[in-house]
Amino acid sequence: MKKLHFILGRTNDLKDIQDSLASVYQIDSNRQLSAALQILRRTRPEFVFVDIEILQQAAAESSYKAVFQTISLVCPNISVIVMACPELLSEAVKIVHEGAESYLTYPLVPDELRLVINSIVEQTRAESELDYLREQVWQEDEFELLHTKSPAMKAVFEKIRAVAATRSTVLLTGETGSGKGFTARLIHRLSLRKNERFIEVHCGAIPDTLIESEMFGHEKGAFTGAIKRKLGKFEIAGKGTIFLDEIGTITPPAQIKLLQVIQDGLFHRVGGEEDIRSDVRIIAATNIDLKQLCQDKLFRSDLYYRLNVFPVELPPLKERKEDIPQLAELFLAKLNTFHAKDIKEVHPRVLEAFLAYSWPGNIRELENILERAYILEKTSILRPQNFPVELFTCPPKPMSDTINPSLTLSEFRKQELGRVEYRYLDLLLTKCNGKINATAAAAGITTRQLHKLMKKHSLVKESYKNKETPRG
Known part of the structure; x- marks a missing residue:
């Protein structure tokens, strides 16, 4: 049974509602x-209906958003519906824009109230399903990374399968x-434990004083601040992968305890004496030489x-550059899945730069700069x-290093024609300081043809104003 809470000055407005909906x-x-x-803190209702005059009084010294934040701190995930007389309808709409879910007008009608509640419930369910589907799509698409053109990565994937x-x-x-987290998840997904939990522990992000507690748990009173028993990651992982x-x-x-888990399959919580059996599969990762x-006596x-x-051993991105176009396409698809934009491709000149760049931050750097460009892009x-x-x-890399042998001759010609067109137009626009008439004349084409080509290659005349030297 859904819980509804009404905050309003006139209780007689509720009589018909209570008589009609109490069941x-x-x-x-x-x-x-x-x-x-x-009361909201204690009862945790799903919906709260607030009279507009009470909201106005509460927001007089702050704002409607501040009032809604206060309510959500007390009762997270609650839906706020404004109740207003017809004369204050425009103010009610404004309050909805400030954070309320919906509004109702007096006199309250049971059928309208049902409709508002049902619409909010359906919207919440639809959003949850969409988030789930988006996550599922990304998880499936993520493993497209297995289709590598890199000999080094093919060798890695052969090891993983084994x-x-x-x-x-x-x-x-x-x-x-370089993708150690992805590789660990892949091993889990391909294992007999794929239906069990996959637990990640970022050891470097946990303070030294808490690493044992995080990994193996602790008993109440084990140390200052241990106010209750806590399960560690090994216990939570169960028969899955950590x-x-x-x-x-x-x-x-922590090294001693981890060694005991690997050797004997046993551990105990900090401050505890009970042996706890572990059947977890361990995958470890490091970017330093263990x-x-x-040898330095810092690791057992x-x-x-x-x-x-x-x-x-995972190769750095600079040693598997043949995979960069596919990685860029994959990350772009991921961005399109989670955002409203529909960006089709990466500009050829950007891909050329990708192939020439050294990628000190590896795949993570590639994903990050694509996301930044995606946010800024308007085309x-x-x-x-x-x-x-x-x-x-x-x-720029020599042409022979950028040839993709998987393309047909026709596809390769089209690709290279696009690159040549771009470089030619870029040079002329720079020379003519972005002047359309002068650039078209120099190219021997009409201004209409030039505009079409500039649109095709995402060239903007304003980018060439007062330029004195051509771009690379």
Whole structure:
């Protein structure tokens, strides 16, 4: 039974509502907002109906948004509906724009109230389903990364296929941003544990004093601030997979406990004596040399050898540049899934710059600069002006290194024609300072033809005003 709470000065307005809806809804009421907040905190209704005059009084010293924030702090996820007389309808609409879900006009009619509640419920359900579908689409599309053109990555995926179905511990190594998290999730998805939990632990982000508690849990009173028992990540993971990222940062006591889990399948919570059995599969990752840490006496050698049962080294993006066009397409599809824009492609000049760039931040850097450009872009193609300048300071790669052998001859000719057209128009527009008539005359085409070509290549005349030197 849904809980409804009304905040209004005139209780007689509720009589018909209560008589009509008491069998369907649990209805409470109050005359003051301050007193109602305490009731909302305790009863947690799904909907609160507030008289517009009470809202106006509460917002007199702040704003409607501030009032709604106060209500949501007391009762998260509650839907606020404004009740107003017809004369204040325009103000009610304004309040909806400020954060209320909907409004009703006096006199209150049970059928209208049902309609408002049902529409909010349906909208919430639709949004939840859309978020779920978006997440499912991304999870499925994410594994398109398996279709690699890089020999190094093909070797990595062969290793993953071989180890996924086993119980063996896996150690992932590689530079920051090279895809260790994705690889760990992939191993889990391909394993016999795919229907169990996948738990990530970012060891480097947890303070040294809390790393044991986070991983193995603690008992009430184990240390200052331990006001109740807490389950650790190993206990939560159950029979699933636990991914220990930045494993080289964990403390010596945590290393000892982790070694015990791997060797004996047992651990105990901080401050506890009870042995807890673990059947979790461990995948660890590091971007630093664990063997060197062992030599420096900063990491236990016996733990290193236990973790290094099946090592997988991920190549940096600069060593698998043949995958960049596909990665860019994948990330663009992801952005289109989660946002309202419909951006079709990445400009050829941007792809050329991608192939020449050294990518110190690896795949994560590629994804981040694509997202930044996506936010700034106002056309259907990601253009050079929305990317960092340093991306275009690298010398362009020789043509032979950028040829995609998977293209047909016709497709390759079309692609290269586009590149040549772009460079030619870019040079002429720069030379003519963006003047359309002069550029068209120099190119031997009409201004209409020039406009079509500029639109095709996302060239904007304002970008060429007062330029003295051509762009690379």
